[in-house]
Amino acid sequence: MDYAWNWAIFPAPSADGTGSYLSLLLSGLGWTLATAALSWGLALPLGMLLGILRTLPQRGPRLACDAYAELFRNIPLIVQMFLWYVVLPELLPEPAGTWLKRLPNAAFATAVLSLGRYTAARVSEQVRAGIESLPRGQRQAGIALGLSPAQVHASVLLPNALRIVLPALASEFLNNTKNTSVAMTIGLMELTARARSMQEYSFQVFEAFAAATLLYLAVNAVDVRAMALAERRLALPGLSRPRGDGHAF
Amino acid sequence: MSRPLSGDRPAIERDAVSKSYGSFAVLKGCTTQVARGEVVVVCGPSGSGKSTLIKTVNALEPVQSGTIRVNGLQVAPRRLRARTGMVFQHFELFPHLSVLGNLCLAQQKVLGRSAAGAERTARALLERVGLAAQAEKHPAQLSGGQQQRVAIARALAMNPEVMLFDEPTSALDPEMVGELLDVMAELARDGMTMMVVTHEMGFARKVADRVIFMDQGEIVEDAPCAAFFETPRSERARALLSRILHH
Ligand SMILES: Nc1ncnc2c1ncn2[C@@H]1O[C@H](COP(=O)(O)OP(=O)(O)OP(=O)(O)O)[C@@H](O)[C@H]1O
Ligand SMILES: [Mg+2]
Secondary structure, eight states, rough: OOOOOOOTTTTTTTSSSSSHHHHHHHHHHHHHHHHHHHHHHHHHHHHHHHHHHHSOOOOOHHHHHHHHHHHHHHHHHHHHHIIIIIHHHHHHOOHHHHHHHTTTTTTHHHHHHHHHHHHHHHHHHHHHHHHTOHHHHHHHHEEEEEOOOHHHHIIIIHHHHHHHHHHHHHHHHHHHHGGGGGGGGTTTHHHHHHHHHHHHHHHHHHHHHHHHHHHHHHHHHHHHHHHHHHHHOOOOOTTTTTTTSSSOO | OOOOOOSSSSSSEEEEEEEEEEEEEEEEEEEEEEOOEEEEEOOSSTSSSHHHHHHHHSSOOOOOOOEEEEEEEEHHHHHHHHTTTOOOOOOOTTTTHHHHHHHHHHHTTTOOOOOOHHHHHHHEEEEETTTTTGGTTTGGOOHHHHHHHHHHHHTTOOOSSSSEETTTTTSSSSHHHHHHHHHHHHHHTTTTTTEEEEOOOHHHHHHEEEEEEETEEEEEEEEEEHHHHHHHOHHHHHHHHHHHTTT
16 A cells, blocks of 8 residues: 555644644544533433433323434434534525524534434433332332422432443443544534544545544543542442452452 | 330321223222321232322322322321331432431431431431441442341431332342341331331231231231231232241
């Protein structure tokens, strides 16, 4: 293979004249982090709320939330982003559609909202399954003590379900970060998009994607540490089996 | 063993209580009473409806017909439950709370007691069931017998007028059954009204005032303790007794 490696490419000024290739990639990383953080900030509370509603006896809210989860979980994320970004403005009446298209940072906002909704649907699925996996007796014990169903949910079922689903949530957190790269398809200049433009300007495809890979790994290494810390802090005496951390004695 | 019968209404009155799941009748017109301070043991073959019978007393299981009164009142389920303590076969302690937290949760949320007041009550009850030293531990750090005693203390913390037990010893190692039955016998001595589903016939003999024998959703026998053991009327009760007592 006659590929000319050039690791010195990073400090070189990029062809678009905005700075070095390194700063090009780092600005991509910035958008990736912002998209990941905001969409997770939307997905976690929304997903928990939906997950809880899906376990309540009331039929109406339960069915509505089930429908939400099935819809947003089962349509590919890339299709959802296209629908909101490209199709929706065309479907709206003329002035509204144009206004939407001209919004500053429309790609970023669309990416955050689409990814947030998508991850929320997945989080709600985990939370629902966690609550439903608890033994039926726990609910009965709370009710038998005179607690209301809402109190049983808040004080008994949720704290236990969340501990059960924490590892699954950690993996949704990682997925959410990785899925930000889909936003490239609607023009958000996040890390993967920046690696691509670096490749197009400089033809150093391997260096560009090696750097992107390392940056993704670094971000998710931080994510993994954060979730491990959360798991450790929430571990219950007598039940704790922290992963990857060996035995205490 | 006889207890002074007070002149007022029984603690539990059930009149023609029926319940079914779909077309399957779990309880078929069960009528019985439990006097204040009385201890009633419920036994019978598996699937005969014993758990369902006591879970209808505190409205954990709704019924299709019949009436259930506790202390003469047909009260709303939540008020009723705060006044009836229930102990389950599998303890059902809340694993995320310490022993103390398990005892305080409903005291604060249902009875509106202060944190300090709830803790005082909790510590006194833990003393009573011999677990004062375990107050700060979590359920998973206790043995089955200790967990079940915590569960009893948790129910007692609500000042119940009636205590319901659903096979409280059947998930315990044999060597822990005795200590739990001792706690229950002491509770009975202190005058608590109790309905106990159990196969511990030794306990029934020593502590119970009456025995209810169920079969296929019906109360087949409802007799004073001595009469039940000496002259059981039904075929199935005789079969059960001979199986349990001659082993
Ligand atoms: N949720 C339910 N749906 C349908 N049938 C049920 C349900 N709960 C209980 N049953 C049935 O009702 C009958 C009585 O159940 P119950 O639990 O009261 O019996 P039990 O006497 O306590 O039995 P065991 O000794 O095994 O605990 C059983 O035949 C059982 O299969
Ligand atoms: Mg049962």
